[in-house]
Amino acid sequence: MITLFPSFPCSSLEVLLFAFMSLYRKYRPRDFQSLLGQDHVREVLQGALLKDRVSHAYLFTGPRGTGKTSTARILSRAINCLSPVDGFEPCNTCEICLAALEERLTDLVEIDAASHGLVDDARALVEQARFMPTQARKKIYIIDEVHMLSKSAFNALLKIIEEPPDYVHFILATTESHKVLDTIKSRCQRFDFHLANDQLVIAHLKDVCGAEKVYPDEGALAVLAEHARGSFRDALSLLEQVIDMPELTSQQVMSTLGLSDESSVHRLLDYLFHDDSAQALDMVEELYQQGADLSQFCQSLLEQLRLRLLKDPKNCRLLLDWVAVFYDALDQLRNPIIPQLPLEMAVLKALSFSSAIPSDTSTAALASFEALGTSPVQGSIQGIPHGMDPAQSQDANELLPQSDPGFDRDALLNAVQHVPLRTLLRYSQLSFSDQQLTIQPRSAFEVNKMKQKELLSQLMEAAQGQFGQDVSLHFVVRPQELSPLDRMLSPGIRSQDLKSVF
Ligand SMILES: [Zn+2]
Structure with missing residues (x-):
């Protein structure tokens, strides 16, 4: 039997999930009864087994961690089981079931198309499939991530899927059914696997925790279920990373897994x-x-x-x-x-x-x-932090020249029609002297924002309206007010560097 390789993980959370798989293996469903959240699939397959009308080609599609491969393995054992329970459940104790569970049944071939997707692999498979089974009644091929097969490999496979020998069954699984050739899809009976809802994932986590004799609080289970996003596999992988903590609370789970709270x-x-x-x-x-x-x-x-x-x-x-x-x-x-x-x-x-x-x-x-009740920070829509009067933030600053006595800050702000620009100005320190308006926003980023063409022309228009056509604009920023991004992009930035005259 060829080993199954999971897809290569991408995000750091996925890397963690990849590293912790043993709980999932331990509690992988072994019969239809323990298959969760896919009743629509289970009922049809059980009916087919009871009536001895099992199809020669199935396509299982759906997101990862929804039970496609587990179902394929259960079905493969049910087809070959020597004494199926109720006529459809694999007994998991007969010679054939045990050989399959111990991965030594030669008539069960499991292939990961991500690593065996070439045409030569497909040809070898087709060649091999022509021989009768040696241990079991039927030969079963489970091809995982089948969308990864090359086009020529698909075509090689198509021949045998079109006219399979009586003793061969194919179970194809994929997360991306749109990448599977239509000619293949049309030969298969298709089942769509669904993501589980949080309640079902939580119920499953509770069962596993009970069996492992650990007792997380409800909040911790909810956090695990939320971040598993409907995947039982991800839920158990996340549980495995926190299961040895002395106390399982939502806060501890989040901090251990590096998850951010809502x-x-x-x-x-x-x-x-x-x-x-x-x-x-x-x-x-x-x-x-x-x-x-x-x-x-x-x-x-x-x-x-x-x-x-x-x-x-x-x-x-x-x-x-x-x-x-x-x-x-x-x-x-x-x-x-x-x-x-x-x-x-x-x-x-x-x-x-x-x-x-x-x-x-x-x-x-x-x-x-x-x-929605989701806004924890109180403040006005204009962006003024609670309790802060922008006018009072006009403390003395060596970069700002002394304003002419007649300078009316509020009149200037009221003359600005563009609301985001007005907000930026309200946060800025302003001074006016010698026909020059000096503006000191909170960060270099805000300076750049105000210099955008539209905002700048609005600002100039308002300034000219207040101070006449010959007004000029100066922008300055204090180094200690540079944002983290400003600091990162321009480590040596100084206020003088940003000073501009228009
Ligand atoms: Zn059996």
């Missing part, structure tokens, strides 16, 4: 909705320093955005942009040169979208987001 996701979204780049970037840095799994964080963030979109599809423009941005980031997080960079870039891109749309859309998105 409140972190909501906090970042809140900063984005409030257009607060400094806090958002600081938070990414904080997550990184805490050793959080940034891919998993990004996935949770995408899930939150998805929930928002489903709840309020009419107000989706901004959210769709953000989904696209964080989706890209998730891909880049698989192999980042600087671990936190993809997420930082995504934050900046997301903020550039929110500046580009009319404020009422952003406001409505925020209002509906807060209506």
Whole structure:
């Protein structure tokens, strides 16, 4: 029997899942009765076994960890079992069942197409399939990840699947059925395997924990189920990593697995909705320093955005942009040169979208987001932190020239029609003297944002309206106010370097 190789893991969470597999093997379902969450598959297969009408080719499709390979193995034993229980369950004790379970039944061939997908492998298989079985009644081929077969390998296989000998059965499994040739699909009886709901995953985890004599609290089980995303295999792999902890609580599970809790996701979204780049970037840095799994964080963030979109599809423009941005980031997080960079870039891109749309859309998105009860940070929509009066932040600063006595900050702010720009200005320190408006935003990022063509022309228009046509604009930023990204991209940046005259 050829060993099955799981697909190569990609994210750090997947690497962890890959490393912990023994609980899954130990509790892998061995008969139809213990197959969870796939009743529609089980009932049809049991009926076929009872009536002795088992098909010669099956295609099992569905997400990973939903039981495709387990079902294929159960079915293969049920077909050949010498004394099936109730006529359809493999007994798992007869000579044939035991040989299959111990992986020494020569008439059961299990192939991973990811590593044996070449035409020569397929030809060898077809050649071999023409011989009668030697130990069991039927010869059974389980081909996992069948979509990985090359086109010529598919074609070689097609011949025997079209007209299989009576004693041969094929069970093909795939996570990507659209990549399987239609000619193959049309010869197979197809079953779609579904992801399990959280309740079912939790029930399964409880059974396994009971058998292992460990007793996690409900919160811990919920965290494991949530991050398993409907996959029993992932649920048990995650459980295995925490099962030896002295106490299994949700907090301990999250910190051990490097998972971020929902409140972190909501906090970042809140900063984005409030257009607060400094806090958002600081938070990414904080997550990184805490050793959080940034891919998993990004996935949770995408899930939150998805929930928002489903709840309020009419107000989706901004959210769709953000989904696209964080989706890209998730891909880049698989192999980042600087671990936190993809997420930082995504934050900046997301903020550039929110500046580009009319404020009422952003406001409505925020209002509906807060209506979900998911917004832990209190503050106004304009992004002013709770309890902070922007006017009071005008403390003395050596970079800012003394303002002319007649300078009216509020009048300037009121003259700015563009709401995101007005928000940036309210956070900035301003001074006006000698027909020069000096602006000191909170970070170099905000300086660059204000220098975007549209914002700059709006700012100039407002300034000219207040101070006349010959006004000039200066931007300055204090080094200690550089954001983590500013510091990273420009380690030697000084305020003078950023000073510009228009
Ligand atoms: Zn048996």
